[in-house]
Amino acid sequence: xxxxxxxxxxxxxxxxxxxxxxxxxxxxxxxxxxxxxxxxxxxxxxxxxxxxxxxxxxxxxxxxxxxxxxxxxxxxxxxxxxxxxxxxxxxxxxxxxxxxxxxxxxxxxxxxxxxxxxxxxxxxxxxxxxxxxxxxxxxxxxxxxxxxxxxxxxxxxxxxxxxxxxxxxxxxxxxxxxxxxxxxxxxxxxxxxxxxxxxxxxxxxxxxxxxxxxxxxxxxxxxxxxxxxxxxxxxxxxxxxxxxxxxxxxxxxxxxxxxxxxxx
Ligand SMILES: C[S@@+](CC[C@H](N)C(=O)[O-])C[C@H]1O[C@@H](n2cnc3c(N)ncnc32)[C@H](O)[C@@H]1O
Numbered sequence: 001x002x003x004x005x006x007x008x009x010x011x012x013x014x015x016x017x018x019x020x021x022x023x024x025x026x027x028x029x030x031x032x033x034x035x036x037x038x039x040x041x042x043x044x045x046x047x048x049x050x051x052x053x054x055x056x057x058x059x060x061x062x063x064x065x066x067x068x069x070x071x072x073x074x075x076x077x078x079x080x081x082x083x084x085x086x087x088x089x090x091x092x093x094x095x096x097x098x099x100x101x102x103x104x105x106x107x108x109x110x111x112x113x114x115x116x117x118x119x120x121x122x123x124x125x126x127x128x129x130x131x132x133x134x135x136x137x138x139x140x141x142x143x144x145x146x147x148x149x150x151x152x153x154x155x156x157x158x159x160x161x162x163x164x165x166x167x168x169x170x171x172x173x174x175x176x177x178x179x180x181x182x183x184x185x186x187x188x189x190x191x192x193x194x195x196x197x198x199x200x201x202x203x204x205x206x207x208x209x210x211x212x213x214x215x216x217x218x219x220x221x222x223x224x225x226x227x228x229x230x231x232x233x234x235x236x237x238x239x240x241x242x243x244x245x246x247x248x249x250x251x252x253x254x255x256x257x258x259x260x261x262x263x264x
Contacts, residue, residue: 029219032058032212037223044090044114049122053093058210059220060155060187061203061254067094067154069252070183071101073261074150077181080105082149085175086112087140087168088156092123092133098152099130106132113138141168145175153184158230169243176264182245185252185259187230199256206255233258 031037033051044052057063078084082105086095089112099110110133114120120137127133136143140156141164151172160168172182190196207217231239233250236258240248245262252259 029223030216031055031220031223032216037219039222040225040227042220042223042227044116045118047118049091049116049118052091052119052122056090056155058212059207061206061257062252066185066252066257066259067097069259070094070152070154070185071098073181073183073251074098074101077150077179078102078105078108079149080107083109083111083146084150085140085145085148085152086110087151087153087172088159089114089123089135090116090119092127092135094152094154095123095133095135096127096130099127099133108132109134111136113140113143115139141171145171147177148175149177149180151176151180151182153182153186155185155187157184157236158186158228162229162231166239166242169239173243173245173264178264180264182240182262182264183251183259184236184262185257186236187228188236188256188258189230189232190256191232191234196256202255230256236260 029036029038033055035048035051035055037043048055060066074084084098086098089095092112095110095112099108102108110130112123112127112133112135114123114135114137117137120135123135127135141160153172157165157168176182190199204217208214212220237248237260240260240262245264247263249261250258251261
């Protein structure tokens with residue numbers, strides 16, 4: 001434990017108590033953009049929505065480009081009366097971009113799910129001026145869904161516990177109309193240990209270039225233990241195939257960040 005951590009405290013006695021509590025994982029550490037998180041305790045709640053988009057833009061390579069690509073791909077699947085779901089909409093950033101991209105089709109129903117109440121509130125605020133967007137406080141695993149032409153998951157499936165993940169892929173496949181599409185972006189593991197090592201190091205360099213310091217990078221990784229569980233490209237393709245998808249391709253890839261298009 002470094003002495004620098006004592007900055008959390010006002011006196012030597014409190015410093016010792018704070019360090020002891022920290023050892024038990026009781027104090028959140030800074031991970032950038034004024035967000036703090038505990039070991040194995042990352043959450044999308046609390047004040048996270050306030051700075052979330054700034055944080056994810058700096059943390060996920062090609063974040064905006066992936067949104068733009070999703071909008072372009074959606075042109076092939078969204079019709080004037082379509083239902084479209086975004087699973088894990090967070091602040092509604094992507095859902096609103098999609099709805100505005102299709103503003104000539106006011107009959108489309110854009111529905112965003114999120115399990116985190118603070119995100120739902122933020123998304124409702126962000127999307128309030130677009131009448132055909134609905135944001136629901138729902139776990140996508142359990143939510144009722146009607147037939148849809150497009151389902152989007154932008155860095156969300158990786159947060160669904162592995163023991164439930166296949167179930168959700170199966171539901172997505174069942175929910176889509178024939179010819180409908182699932183656009184999924186995920187952090188992915190490398191195909192073997194050497195590639196994973198290269199990915200991790202280059203991703204750390206990316207975060208350093210974006211202004212995170214070493215401590216923030218380490219604390220973010222610690223906070224995501226057991227919360228963010230990426231599968232490899234192969235693992236994701238297997239999940240999709242078991243759900244029933246036969247037509248799948250990669251639409252974007254940067255190191256360990258990959259976008260897939262799966263058509264039913
Ligand atoms: C990385 S964020 C998504 C970012 C967002 N799609 C964007 O483009 O900015 C993941 C989100 O998924 C939500 N989430 C995780 N599991 C979920 C589930 N089972 N159902 C619905 N939302 C979920 C989290 O609360 C979080 O807001």
